[in-house]
Amino acid sequence: MNHGFERPAGGDAQALVLIAEDEPEIVDILKAYLAREGIRAVWAADGRAALDMHLALKPDLMLLDVRMPCVDGWQVLSEVRARGQTPVIMVTAHDQDIDKLMALRIGADDYVVKPFNPAEVAARVRAVLRRTRRVDFESRExxxxxxxxxxxxxxxxxxxxxxxxxxxxxxxxxxxxxxxxxxxxxxxxxxxxxxxxxxxxxxxxxxxxxxxxxxxxxxxxxxxxxxxxxxxxxxxxxxxxxxx
Missing domain, CATH: 1.10.10.10 (Winged helix-like DNA-binding domain superfamily/Winged helix DNA-binding domain)
Known part of the structure; x- marks a missing residue:
């Protein structure tokens, strides 16, 4: 299966989000709402593919499910965080406070519980990207x-x-x-x-x-x-x- 290793055309100004999720229906919804915000998205259907694509594509942000084949979301988050500062928003059915705190301790930047409002997810992605990609135009501080x-x-x-x-x-x-x-x-x-x-x-x-x-x-x-x-x-x- 081709998970979209080719980085889509469109220039560096357009953000790229890696969606690590094993349910295609959810991926289609997220892609559609992100596209409305002018954000490109690629899909990894399991944890191993997510890690490979993270290395190959260097996405601006990752939307990461917890329950995935091959490598679960906790392991993916831990490895991505060990590699650097790519922002990660967890998207999962795990809704207990202990799960949220575990995600934050490992290094997640935000946490969205399923079932979710896709417009809210897109808004959170946009907010995180706005901060991470913002340039201080006055001077290097x-x-x-x-x-x-x-x-x-x-x-x-x-x-x-x-x-x-x-x-x-x-x-x-x-x-x-x-x-x-x-x-x-x-x-x-x-x-x-x-x-x-x-x-x-x-x-x-x-x-x-x-x-x-x-x-x-x-x-x-x-x-x-x-x-x-x-x-x-x-x-x-x-x-x-x-x-x-």
Missing amino acids: VLRVGSLEIDLEAFRVAVVRDDASRHVLNLTLTEFRLLAHLARAPRRVFSRAELIAACLPEGEVLERTVDSHISKLRRKLEDVGVEGVPVSLRGVGYRLEETA
Whole structure:
């Protein structure tokens, strides 16, 4: 079966979404609604094909089902996240909070439960793409807070030491947005509601979802020697503070 390995014509300005889903009817509906938004889509019918196509096509975003043949969605998400920062929106019948939190811990950027409104899915895709593909036309902006160097245009975070050594962090898009937002005012405490509004505006998000993303971000910073950042203030929210 040809899953659409040839990247459709139309130029780089048009976004490409990889739909990893084993139900053709759902794929047809999603493709139609994405096309209305001017977004191209290709289809992978199983997890192995999704991983192969992700490497071959470098899509701008992935819509990913959990229950798929060959390799399930959790494994696909984990591998895609290990490769880089491709935004991933989970689309699944799993509607329990524990499933949503698992997806966010692994690195999903959003979570849509079946049965869904296809117009809402298309709107969420468009919102994520708008942020990830937006260019800062004023200037290339780099935020520096202590040892952290946050490149807002390249979506890259590095820890720079006094000896000039650099450690680039492999963050998800949501983790990057949270860190960058905190870095704009490193001594200010941001409430969870403020962080949701600024960094996760696509749909209904639980406040503990922010905690999950922050916890994952903190572990990645600790892995490169940055301890206790961001700082948690019980009952209030988070702040970045200076890093050593």
